[in-house]
Amino acid sequence: MNDHAAIDSTELADFRRGVIDWIKNNIPADPGFLLPQTFMEVGSEQVLEFLREWQHKVWSSGFLGMAWPKQYGGGGMPRIFQQIADEEMKRARVPICFNVIGLGWAGPLIIDTGTDFEKETYLKGILTGEDIWCQGFSEPNHGSDLGSIQTRAERDGDEYIINGSKIWTTMGNYAKYMILLARTDSQAERRYNGLSFFLSPMNAAGITTSPIQKLTGDYGFTETFFTDARIPARCLMGEEGHGWRIAMQTLQYERGAEAGAAGGVSILSTVMNDLLRIAKDVERDGQPIMQDPVTRDNLVKFLIEEQALYLAENRVKIPALCADYPNSLALSTKLRGTEFFRRMRQYSLTLQGASSALYVGDEDAVEGGFWQRAYMNNFSTTIGGGTSQIQANIIGEHVLGLPKD
């Protein structure tokens, strides 16, 4: 539903005011612990239950899945309403809607290509927060190289028998379902053709998870093991051998194609304004750090880079200005964005002076240690979803036409 033209602008303005009012009355009080910046930081039951309750509240108040079909728990409304709700929620820095794999990737995939049974079974639970979803793509020995995955799925009557292991399973220990990529045909001529895609339950016998402690000290990922795990054959999505294609479509959602996503704030982002906020009262060499010429030059460099990221979203819409290296902006979005944030967050620590040594849990840590943790967590974006180095290979080969390794 993209029929914006038919919507009265006063209706949209009224709606926006309604969202703002709702946020004012419903934004949760400080829970006494540092809330996650992304869904990859849900490391305890306490955090999980807080976020589940919040997402349920957002959905039951009509501000999540607004453009999804009504019969599956959605609002059946034009997408613009969800965009407005998300904008205002972001602005107010409300907690995230944590069921991101479901809301942003599995959900849109099921809506776009799923059967009626799949829609009926899965969509509503994604929205309510009851059914947490995780993703089983990466494997211990095949991080960025999905084509090489080894987890096997073998058909046996009405079931598939799964063997192998997955890694970096976000919320694997809490999830009810997994989007799973597994090899059904090890003899396939092209290795991509041997893969199949499953909407797998996580509670089947033979599936176990083991939490991974991150460099931040928090939890949030698991390694997931399949030992003769039997799942119903109807968990296969599409046909056997179509797994690669479906996985690539899922990665499109993951890499930012927003159409179809249920919405909800998925990340508490930081922008340069946030960086300037923490620098405001800090001193260096006996004077306010904001008067230090080196600091000023560094901050402006970051501001230029941030501005270029925003502006690129507008230039990419003008084909005449992207003619000589087509796709360069589109394919470099992840690399430019994630690397910018990594460096910007790293720099944020130098703006804290001696306080940069403090960490989450210390009462004097700047903004509760948010920036220390955010910097380290940022590596999940420069490593996950294809490392920056893989991204540079992709751009070099597909945009510039440089030869493969």
Added chain:
Amino acid sequence: MTRTANLSIAFSEEQAMILDSAKAFCRDNSDTSAVRALLKSETGFNPEVWSQMVALGWTGIALPEQYGGSEMGIGATIPLVESMGRHMLSTPFISSTITAQAIIRGGSVAQQAKWLPGMAEGSIGTMALLDNEDWGATGTSCTLTANGDSFELHGKKLLVNDAAVADFFLVLANHDGALKLVIVEATQLGADAIKHKTLVDETKRAANVDFSGVSVSAEALLVNGAKVLPDVRLIGALLIAAEATGCAAAALDTVVDYLTTRKQFGRLIGSYQSLKHPTVEILIQMDSARTFIYHAATLIDDGPLDNDSEIACRMAKAQAAEALSFAGDRAVQFHGGMGFTYDCDAMLYIRRAQWSQHQYGDPQHHRKLLAGLLLD
């Protein structure tokens, strides 16, 4: 405030057509052998190519219709100048375009009527601003003294672009503590007034010019010269940025060409990530510069430059100069031994990078002023 309020980039079909024809014209008239043939020439440009550019209406593109222009605004020159940079096509176009902007913005009706029609037809104007190496200087030691009904200039200007071919100059001078832009015709200069300089970028031409003793009438003082000078400098920075962006893309093309043909240890060298990844970085830096120049081109109109336009121009110059410095430097390195030779085109780009760096303010200068606009 940490950024411009206006993030728009607009590009009309008309501008897209200009870009297409500019690309084709520059490619056809300025391949590297044509560029190299002009390196040791006196004027640095091919007068036939200049005449064709005039005939195509490029010199009038940002001039008012009543003076023979097509009144498309300074933004319409950005695709032209980017294409010139892409093919190292050097002419007095940039000098003349900046000078025309000073007259459009700061000249009286009579001054516009006197100078602009000729500029549409290809007469060449240039700015004479620098007393010394400092593009950030706001004053000048060049003086303008009343002498009866007329005025007399005293002082030298450094690195005046295209001075030898200029029909006239806009000279920054100090008149009783007030800044003036003074129009001086080439014919008014003394015999030895123009002293040619040896430039790192052999596609460019500049000279030191001694204006001492030149006598001008009151009509030669641009009525709002001092007022529009900051805007003219910003437009100058933007045009240099557009040219540098095109040149960074040319350096990238040259690097990609070499990396996809040159073999070492049995492999195309572009397959090595130590070369591949920095080449992608050149692309990203060039892309970012291109984004800024067209954003600035979108914001600037014929009126005084607003805060957003100033931010956009300064970001464009800072980014484009950095992008080209990086691209030129890596272009030399990635060509190995060939890159160390005069025959390798990387030489053209690394030299242009050094020239572009300081024209109308280097990146540090612009970032320093951006800090005041964005942080305080």
